[in-house]
Ligand code: KG4
C-alpha cells in the first residue's frame with residue numbers, strides 16, 4: 001500500500017510517500033525556523049500562512065522524488081492533532097481534497113503516534129509490549145504499549161515539555177531557535193559536571209516530570225555569575241543543563257521498563273535527536289539487557305513519513321476516517 005503522509009501540526013510543512021508503512025520513497029520537508037526564529041518560538045498565525053503557501057508545491061515535490069504519480073497513491077494519512085489548530089486545518093483540508101479527487105481512503109493520525117511509528121520506518125515493526133519515551137517541543141511522557149495501538153500513559157510533564165525547556169534556555173541566552181540542536185552542539189564541547197542543576201522529580205517515585213524549575217535554576221545561575229562579574233562558559237552551561245534533563249529521562253524510562261516488565265524501549269520525538277540522550281539511553285539499556293530503538297535524528301523531528309507509517313498500520317487493520325474529521329489541538333494518546 002502506497003500512502004501519502006501530510007504533517008502540518010506545528011512549524012514544519014511535511015509530505016512523504018511511504019510504501020507498506022516502512023519503505024520511505026520520499027520525505028519532503030519545508031521548515032519554518034527562519035520565520036519563527038526572530039520571535040524565539042512558533043507564531044501560530046504565521047505558521048498557518050506558511051503551510052498554505054508551501055504545502056501544494058511540497059506535494060508535487062514529494063511525488064517527484066518518490067517517482068510516483070497521483071493515481072498510484074492508495075491512501076492519504078494526515079495529522080489531526082495535537083497541534084496548532086490553524087496549522088492542522090491546512091493539512092486536513094488538503095488531505096481531504098487529495099483523497100476526494102483520487103477516490104482513496106483518508107486516515108487521521110495522532111501526531112504522537114507518528115513519533116512512535118518513526119521507529120517502524122527505521123527498524124520495522126517491533127514486537128509489543130514496549131515502553132516509549134516521547135519527548136518533543138510540546139510533550140514529555142512515558143507510555144506503556146501492551147499491544148499495538150493501545151496506550152497507557154505512565155506519566156508526563158507537569159509543566160514545560162523537554163524541547164520547550166531547551167528552546168527557552170537558548171532564547172534566554174540569545175542563541176536562536178530551535179534551541180535543542182544549538183545547545184546539543186555547544187554541550188559537546190562542555191563539561192556536564194560544571195554546574196550541578198536540580199534533577200527535578202528524580203526521586204518522586206512516579207513517572208511524571210517537571211522542567212520549569214530547572215529552567216529557572218539555569219536562568220538564576222546565569223544572573224548570579226553575571227552579577228559576580230564571572231565569565232559564563234555557554235558550553236559548560238549547555239552540557240550541565242542537558243545532563244540534568246537527560247539524567248531524569250533515562251532513569252525514569254528504565255524504571256518504567258523494569259516495572260512493566262518489557263524488554264523493548266522506544267524513543268520518539270524531536271528531543272530524541274539529542275546526542276547525549278541517545279548515548280545515555282543506549283548505555284543504560286545495554287547494562288539492563290533492554291532492546292533500545294530510536295529513529296535516526298532526521299526522523300525524530302516532525303516529518304511526513306512518520307504520519308504515513310502510523311496511518312498505514314491503522315489502514316491495514318481496516319480503519320478509515322470520514323471526511324468530517326476535524327482538527328483536534330488537544331488530542332491525547334489514550
Ligand atoms: O517533535 P518535534 O519536531 O516537534 C514537536 O512535536 O514539538 O520537536 C521539536 C523540539 C524542539 O523543542 C527542539 O528544540 C527539540 O525538539 N530538539 C532537540 C534537538 N533537536 C530538536 N532537543 C534537544 N536536542 C536536539 N538535538
Ligand code: ZN
Nearest residue numbers: 136269270302
Ligand atoms: Zn512532533
